[in-house]
Amino acid sequence: xxxxxxxxxxxxxxxxxHLGKAFFNAGHNIHQIYSRNPITAKELALVLxxxxxxxxxxxxxxxxxxxxxxxxxxxxxxxNKFPIKxxxxxxxxxxxxxxxxxxxxxxxxxxxxxxxxxxGKDVDFNNIPICLEYSNEESLKILELLAYSLxxxxxxINSEQRLILHIAAVFVCNFTNYMYAVAEELTKQYEIPxxxxxxxxxxxxxxxxxxxxxxxxTGPAVRNDINIISKHEQTLQQNxxxxxxxxxxxxxxxxxxxx
Amino acid sequence: xxxxxxxxxxxxxxxxxHLGKAFFNAGHNIHQIYSRNPITAKELALVLxxxxxxxxxxxxxxxxxxxxxxxxxxxxxxxNKFPIKxxxxxxxxxxxxxxxxxxxxxxxxxxxxxxxxxxGKDVDFNNIPICLEYSNEESLKILELLAYSLxxxxxxINSEQRLILHIAAVFVCNFTNYMYAVAEELTKQYEIPxxxxxxxxxxxxxxxxxxxxxxxxTGPAVRNDINIISKHEQTLQQNxxxxxxxxxxxxxxxxxxxx
Numbered sequence: 001x002x003x004x005x006x007x008x009x010x011x012x013x014x015x016x017x018h019l020g021k022a023f024f025n026a027g028h029n030i031h032q033i034y035s036r037n038p039i040t041a042k043e044l045a046l047v048l049x050x051x052x053x054x055x056x057x058x059x060x061x062x063x064x065x066x067x068x069x070x071x072x073x074x075x076x077x078x079x080n081k082f083p084i085k086x087x088x089x090x091x092x093x094x095x096x097x098x099x100x101x102x103x104x105x106x107x108x109x110x111x112x113x114x115x116x117x118x119x120g121k122d123v124d125f126n127n128i129p130i131c132l133e134y135s136n137e138e139s140l141k142i143l144e145l146l147a148y149s150l151x152x153x154x155x156x157i158n159s160e161q162r163l164i165l166h167i168a169a170v171f172v173c174n175f176t177n178y179m180y181a182v183a184e185e186l187t188k189q190y191e192i193p194x195x196x197x198x199x200x201x202x203x204x205x206x207x208x209x210x211x212x213x214x215x216x217x218t219g220p221a222v223r224n225d226i227n228i229i230s231k232h233e234q235t236l237q238q239n240x241x242x243x244x245x246x247x248x249x250x251x252x253x254x255x256x257x258x259x
Numbered sequence: 260x261x262x263x264x265x266x267x268x269x270x271x272x273x274x275x276x277h278l279g280k281a282f283f284n285a286g287h288n289i290h291q292i293y294s295r296n297p298i299t300a301k302e303l304a305l306v307l308x309x310x311x312x313x314x315x316x317x318x319x320x321x322x323x324x325x326x327x328x329x330x331x332x333x334x335x336x337x338x339n340k341f342p343i344k345x346x347x348x349x350x351x352x353x354x355x356x357x358x359x360x361x362x363x364x365x366x367x368x369x370x371x372x373x374x375x376x377x378x379g380k381d382v383d384f385n386n387i388p389i390c391l392e393y394s395n396e397e398s399l400k401i402l403e404l405l406a407y408s409l410x411x412x413x414x415x416i417n418s419e420q421r422l423i424l425h426i427a428a429v430f431v432c433n434f435t436n437y438m439y440a441v442a443e444e445l446t447k448q449y450e451i452p453x454x455x456x457x458x459x460x461x462x463x464x465x466x467x468x469x470x471x472x473x474x475x476x477t478g479p480a481v482r483n484d485i486n487i488i489s490k491h492e493q494t495l496q497q498n499x500x501x502x503x504x505x506x507x508x509x510x511x512x513x514x515x516x517x518x
Contacts, residue, residue: 073486095487114455115462116477118470123462129455155455164449165456167491167505168442172456173463174478175508179435181472181515183427190423196373196388196414197424197431198468203374203382204432205464209457211377213440218375219433227332228354232426241511246426248507249434252500256440 003145006062008032009050010078011069012041014117015092019069022125024048026149031063034078056081065090065142067111072096079104088139094166097159098133108135109143112162113151116173125150131157131165182242214256221253262404265321267291268309269337270328271300273376274351278328281384283307285408290322293337315340324349324401326370331355338363347398353425356418357392367394368402371421372410375432384409390416390424441501473515480512 012035030050035041045052068091089101090109101108110133130147134140147154220228236243271294289309294300304311327350348360349368360367369392389406393399406413479487495502
């Protein structure tokens with residue numbers, strides 16, 4: 001069953017842009033785009049053939065779904081000013097409770113795509129897991145139709161699980177990227193081309209598709225190779241932050257692997 | 260120019276297995292395999308059509324190159340007992356000085372493939388960076404021919420740079436894998452399928468091929484989103500290790516990005 005919805009988007013940042021384009025390309029009708037940033041919002045409204053509005057009061061009742069793609073801290077403010085009742089209100093946040101909308105509707109939901117979006121780099125939604133939460137069966141039905149119009153990986157995830165997933169995502173995306181950044185900074189300091197590390201980055205990510213990360217652990221810490229570890233720690237003396245990180249992660253890997 | 264060498268391999272672990280197979284497939288002749296582990300060594304010798312020996316004294320002078328693929332701490336012991344002089348002796352370690360061989364030869368080198376090898380999972384050498392170090396032009400000539408027979412990415416890297424590369428590799432491979440392992444442990448505790456994280460792991464690794472990691476940083480820390488960070492820290496109270504890690508990496512990302 002292929003049903004097209006009329007969607008109003010709140011926000012014009014990365015999530016709004018990527019989700020908006022995905023909805024548009026899947027044949028849905030983007031109705032209004034509300035944002036306090038007229039530059040990004042007008043641009044997005046143009047691309048998505050939608051109406052740009054910059055006041056919450058101008059949000060009208062014509063949409064089937066209202067999707068909040070704003071900063072977590074901005075949601076409650078917009079909900080307080082939200083001018084219509086009993087519509088399906090949905091947010092896209094990993095760490096906000098679903099019932100933040102309860103003063104305005106009993107049709108609430110969460111539409112949480114487990115992916116990291118950066119400006120200007122398109123992602124293929126087809127494989128992105130979309131985590132749904134819903135206040136009633138009617139909301140679920142609409143959210144499922146909407147989600148399956150973008151991706152084949154749809155999961156029902158409650159608020160507690162979603163918060164854990166968000167934390168797990170911080171580790172595998174944001175913190176992993178920081179590991180890359182540390183390596184980049186080190187190679188720069190010693191005039192080594194950073195590109196040398198790319199095949200290793202790729203192999204490390206590919207490997208855990210087939211082997212559990214706890215079984216895929218390699219390196220001096222898991223081998224308890226004291227000589228190498230102390231040589232690395234000595235070399236990192238001038239980088240206090242990197243040394244601290246090296247010591248703590250090495251210690252934690254040892255705790256889990258060395259009996 | 261395609262030249263086939265006669266190679267003796269010291270060691271029968273992951274590096275010996277992967278390098279040995281790659282040399283064999285590139286048409287080189289694997290002469291002897293020395294190892295103190297008869298099980299893995301005999302198996303490898305069989306696959307590579309080589310002679311298995313379990314005593315350093317039995318190493319003969321017939322090979323063009325002797326490649327040490329043993330633990331860092333084992334190299335010096337084998338060198339002390341090494342029965343022949345003035346051969347080309349090479350190791351594959353990230354953190355050992357080249358001149359560990361100087362008591363036996365002036366033809367020394369390092370053949371350091373920047374990749375992580377796990378048992379049973381084949382890797383394509385063609386894209387693996389191979390870092391060479393060499394004591395003289397004659398050694399370089401042989402090492403270059405050997406390296407280019409496996410890969411198109413060959414770099415001349417001195418001992419100090421190699422040590423830094425090794426540390427950088429620990430961050431992008433071993434420590435990154437630990438980030439994945441933390442996420443796996445968290446999802447298990449809350450009965451969430453770990454597979455949900457795989458598209459995000461992949462996207463995070465792919466992204467840094469095109470964008471510098473320092474520019475690709477996303478997440479609550481770089482946004483200085485205090486509410487989310489404190490919610491995550493509260494949720495991690497029962498996991499002391501993960502909380503410690505979350506705090507330190509968040510702090511370091513903030514130091515670099517929040518002005």
